[in-house]
Amino acid sequence: MTIVAIILIVIIGITASDREKITSIENLIGSIITPIQKIFYNSSESVVGTVKSIGSITQLKNENSSLKEENAKLKEQVRNYEDIISKTDYLRNAAILKEKTKYNLVETQIIGKDPENWFDRFVIDKGSKDGIKKGDAVIQGIEVDGNTIEEGLVGRVVEVGDNWAKVIAIIDEGSNLSFNVIRTQDGGIIKGDFEGNISGYLFDTKADVVKGDKLLTSGLGGIFIKGLYIGEISEVTKNSDDLLVNIEVKSAVNFNKLQNVFVIIGK
Numbered sequence: 001m002t003i004v005a006i007i008l009i010v011i012i013g014i015t016a017s018d019r020e021k022i023t024s025i026e027n028l029i030g031s032i033i034t035p036i037q038k039i040f041y042n043s044s045e046s047v048v049g050t051v052k053s054i055g056s057i058t059q060l061k062n063e064n065s066s067l068k069e070e071n072a073k074l075k076e077q078v079r080n081y082e083d084i085i086s087k088t089d090y091l092r093n094a095a096i097l098k099e100k101t102k103y104n105l106v107e108t109q110i111i112g113k114d115p116e117n118w119f120d121r122f123v124i125d126k127g128s129k130d131g132i133k134k135g136d137a138v139i140q141g142i143e144v145d146g147n148t149i150e151e152g153l154v155g156r157v158v159e160v161g162d163n164w165a166k167v168i169a170i171i172d173e174g175s176n177l178s179f180n181v182i183r184t185q186d187g188g189i190i191k192g193d194f195e196g197n198i199s200g201y202l203f204d205t206k207a208d209v210v211k212g213d214k215l216l217t218s219g220l221g222g223i224f225i226k227g228l229y230i231g232e233i234s235e236v237t238k239n240s241d242d243l244l245v246n247i248e249v250k251s252a253v254n255f256n257k258l259q260n261v262f263v264i265i266g267k
Helices: 002-014 024-100
Strands: 104-114 117-124 137-144 148-160 165-169 176-181 187-192 198-202 214-217 229-238 245-251 260-265
Touching (some): 176 229
Antiparallel strands (some): 104 260, 117 165, 137 148, 148 165, 187 198, 214 229
16 A cells, blocks of 8 residues: 555655656556555445435434334324323213212222123212112213213112212113103113113003103112203114014213213112
8 A cells, every 4th residue: 555655645746746658667657556546436435325324224213213202202292192182072961960960970980890891880980978878779870861960870770889889880781660651651661681781661552652752760679869960862663573673772871981970879
């Protein structure tokens, strides 16, 4: 490398002056040195290019890492916003219900669900220390006809501990309740099934009930307080050979999204 540098300096010195022709020795030396010079030049350019490429890759990795971190934060924010939005209706209905209800309510959170009856039976985080007892009705604030909030029936308390209670929902196959149709005041019995549906019958075979009729608890049998909103009839089956009018009922409560419920305590 040193020898090449010296030769190049000599050539530069010799050719520094303006001449029309170069000597044969200069031409020979130039012919020998030029390929070598080209190799060293290309090598140096390659090294510089490699260094720049490594720098670019490092920069891209850093930028990618920053983008991933920012993306994760944005996704978390979106989840938080979606959670807030999903709870908006419940929070609004709960606030209105607490203002208008005539009952003493204990607000509770669902902390466990029966693995065999995932939406039918669940555990809440309040118990006898909060005034809850076996048989108490469990409700949720439900919007009816787009402008009124009613006590929507969820189920009833079947077991109570000091700071917990177990609830059986009205869609459970072990749940039975009597009802009245608001429009006609016809009465009947409904119950849940193992698929989470609600069906039943009316006592009067001539009852003039139709799809969309709304139901309230009747209070008969003392299982539930009278006047709690159940839901509406989704199907009516009248059979001349059957002594009863059979109905299917759509609950006002969305059991798939239950998180918080109220328990009616006291008389």
